[in-house]
Amino acid sequence: MSVKIANNLQSGNVVILEGEPVVVIKAVINKSGRNQAVVKVKAKNLLTNRVSEVIFKSDDKLEGVMMEKKDCKYSYFSAPNHVFVDDEFNEYEIDAETISDLEKYIVDGMEEVCEVTFYEERPISVVLPKIIVREVEYTEPVVRGDTSGKISKTAVLKETKHELQVSAFVEIGDKIEIDTETGEFRKRLT
Amino acid sequence: MQNNISRWDIFCTVIDNYGDIGVCWRLARQLADEYDADIRLWVDNLDSFSHLCPTIVTDADVQHLEGMQIRRWRPDFPTVDVADIVIEAFACELPASYVEAMAERKIAPIWINLEYLSAEDWVDDSHLLASPHKHHPLKKHFFFPGFTPTTGGLIRERDLLSVRSAFDESDADKFLAGLGVPPRDGTEIRVSLFCYDNAMLPELLQEWADGPDRIRVLVTPGAPARQVGDWLGEQLLPGTQLCRNKLTVQGLPFLSQSGYDRLLWACDINFVRGEDSFVRAQWAQRPFVWQIYPQTENTHLIKLEAFLTRYLQNFPESETVKRFWQRWNGSGEIGASWRDFVAVRASLELHTKVWVGQLDRTRNLADNLVRFVFGK
Numbered sequence: 001m002s003v004k005i006a007n008n009l010q011s012g013n014v015v016i017l018e019g020e021p022v023v024v025i026k027a028v029i030n031k032s033g034r035n036q037a038v039v040k041v042k043a044k045n046l047l048t049n050r051v052s053e054v055i056f057k058s059d060d061k062l063e064g065v066m067m068e069k070k071d072c073k074y075s076y077f078s079a080p081n082h083v084f085v086d087d088e089f090n091e092y093e094i095d096a097e098t099i100s101d102l103e104k105y106i107v108d109g110m111e112e113v114c115e116v117t118f119y120e121e122r123p124i125s126v127v128l129p130k131i132i133v134r135e136v137e138y139t140e141p142v143v144r145g146d147t148s149g150k151i152s153k154t155a156v157l158k159e160t161k162h163e164l165q166v167s168a169f170v171e172i173g174d175k176i177e178i179d180t181e182t183g184e185f186r187k188r189l190t
Numbered sequence: 191m192q193n194n195i196s197r198w199d200i201f202c203t204v205i206d207n208y209g210d211i212g213v214c215w216r217l218a219r220q221l222a223d224e225y226d227a228d229i230r231l232w233v234d235n236l237d238s239f240s241h242l243c244p245t246i247v248t249d250a251d252v253q254h255l256e257g258m259q260i261r262r263w264r265p266d267f268p269t270v271d272v273a274d275i276v277i278e279a280f281a282c283e284l285p286a287s288y289v290e291a292m293a294e295r296k297i298a299p300i301w302i303n304l305e306y307l308s309a310e311d312w313v314d315d316s317h318l319l320a321s322p323h324k325h326h327p328l329k330k331h332f333f334f335p336g337f338t339p340t341t342g343g344l345i346r347e348r349d350l351l352s353v354r355s356a357f358d359e360s361d362a363d364k365f366l367a368g369l370g371v372p373p374r375d376g377t378e379i380r381v382s383l384f385c386y387d388n389a390m391l392p393e394l395l396q397e398w399a400d401g402p403d404r405i406r407v408l409v410t411p412g413a414p415a416r417q418v419g420d421w422l423g424e425q426l427l428p429g430t431q432l433c434r435n436k437l438t439v440q441g442l443p444f445l446s447q448s449g450y451d452r453l454l455w456a457c458d459i460n461f462v463r464g465e466d467s468f469v470r471a472q473w474a475q476r477p478f479v480w481q482i483y484p485q486t487e488n489t490h491l492i493k494l495e496a497f498l499t500r501y502l503q504n505f506p507e508s509e510t511v512k513r514f515w516q517r518w519n520g521s522g523e524i525g526a527s528w529r530d531f532v533a534v535r536a537s538l539e540l541h542t543k544v545w546v547g548q549l550d551r552t553r554n555l556a557d558n559l560v561r562f563v564f565g566k
Contacts, residue, residue: 017322018327028312030310030312030316031485031489031492032281032306032308033280033306033308033465033483033485034205034483035205035278035485035486035489036280036306038305038316038332040312040316054319054320055316055319055320055321055332056321056322057281057303057321060324061324062324063324077261112521144533164264187325
């Protein structure tokens with residue numbers, strides 16, 4: 001067992017809620033008042049498969065669960081599951097709903113090594129590498145002489161069509177680094 | 191209210207002098223008055239409380255007031271019976287021994303964390319979500335005040351708006367005369383001032399002094415009176431009246447909550463801060479200017495924007511109001527934006543009445559709280 005601070009929860013973490021293990025599907029932090037924050041968590045009970053939403057103060061402590069983990073690569077989608085494969089070509093299916101928060105980055109043939117977590121030998125969650133590289137399919141062109149002072153703009157990723165804010169100099173076809181924990185653009189590679 | 195479970199413990203830690211206890215005291219009184227709730231209010235700082243309620247004995251561990259039990263919340267928390275409904279205000283940490291006692295009850299109490307007020311959209315999705323306790327079979331529900339029917343609403347006593355409507359200009363003069371304020375001098379604009387430390391205040395006072403309108407500023411004690419005194423170069427005590435050109439400032443004594451309500455009703459424009467006075471300024475149905483509690487990373491500006499978006503929807507001069515509020519909460523030249531703001535105050539007052547009518551169609555906070563408790 002380990003301690004997880006609510007503020008640090010992210011998709012794929014497994015914690016104990018009401019005595020039962022749950023896997024975090026999504027954790028969103030919102031600032032409330034006087035520099036405090038609350039964390040809204042969507043989680044799936046690993047015993048009942050029931051999905052529910054709960055909320056915590058950002059500094060609440062939760063009981064984490066040490067789970068078996070394996071490095072895998074994404075293989076393909078077979079509705080309703082995503083399939084990951086390890087070095088020995090064992091396939092592991094994880095239902096799309098559980099990792100719905102990651103689907104914006106999952107593409108066929110992706111090379112990044114992901115970490116698959118198992119609960120009683122059952123694959124239950126995936127954590128992507130902190131940094132991934134994706135191609136920009138569309139973004140507004142940079143206008144010469146633009147003095148509006150805008151330092152960011154929206155870009156659409158190839159394949160997943162996910163939208164995120166990127167620096168104003170990013171162009172269509174650029175490869176960019178994205179931080180999967182924060183969802184933020186980090187830098188342009190090309 | 192069903193009386194089968196009606197004992198309430200409300201816990202309040204005072205962080206900002208009057209905001210936390212202001213909200214808790216209003217809520218406690220409304221629950222007791224209108225819902226027959228048996229209230230025990232735990233407060234860690236009775237000195238701050240005594241400003242709102244001068245009859246409070248600041249060194250008493252237990253006292254009774256307006257049908258409620260007021261308890262001094264000391265670090266060495268006593269052994270007490272756990273109430274049926276437990277409210278921790280603004281995520282204050284309950285005493286560990288009390289939480290243990292909650293867990294030992296046959297029927298777990300209904301445990302509510304009364305959160306801060308915000309107009310942001312995420313509040314609607316977070317209102318009433320449960321928070322399971324790490325060790326005990328207890329669940330706390332997060333109760334978010336707000337401006338929409340899917341939040342916990344705002345504190346609004348049952349007769350507040352009717353009493354407000356009946357309060358006319360002669361009542362205002364009578365009330366202000368009791369504070370030593372002379373009858374309105376022609377077109378004089380009456381302003382109430384309640385704010386945190388605010389770097390924009392000296393420039394605004396100068397604008398008022400040099401501007402075309404006669405302005406009387408009624409200054410609340412504490413940070414506002416201190417800052418105005420600094421600008422004047424002399425102390426502004428309650429009852430003192432000082433003039434600089436077109437500006438007259440007058441120090442006020444500390445007012446009770448009901449007295450402060452009447453001050454808001456009697457003034458033409460109200461400067462308010464934090465949460466409690468911000469809500470009361472809306473019920474006053476007068477143009478108001480909000481200084482939001484400043485937070486790190488400018489989080490407060492997002493919250494300010496969220497409120498302005500809701501409040502100023504369909505108001506044609508929304509940009510004028512927005513600009514002045516933003517200046518009051520930040521930086522930049524405030525004089526011109528004041529002149530623009532004051533020029534739209536008549537239409538803003540009408541708009542504020544419409545806004546309040548809209549809020550009045552949603553249930554108030556105490557009502558929502560009671561419905562949640564008894565719907566459980």
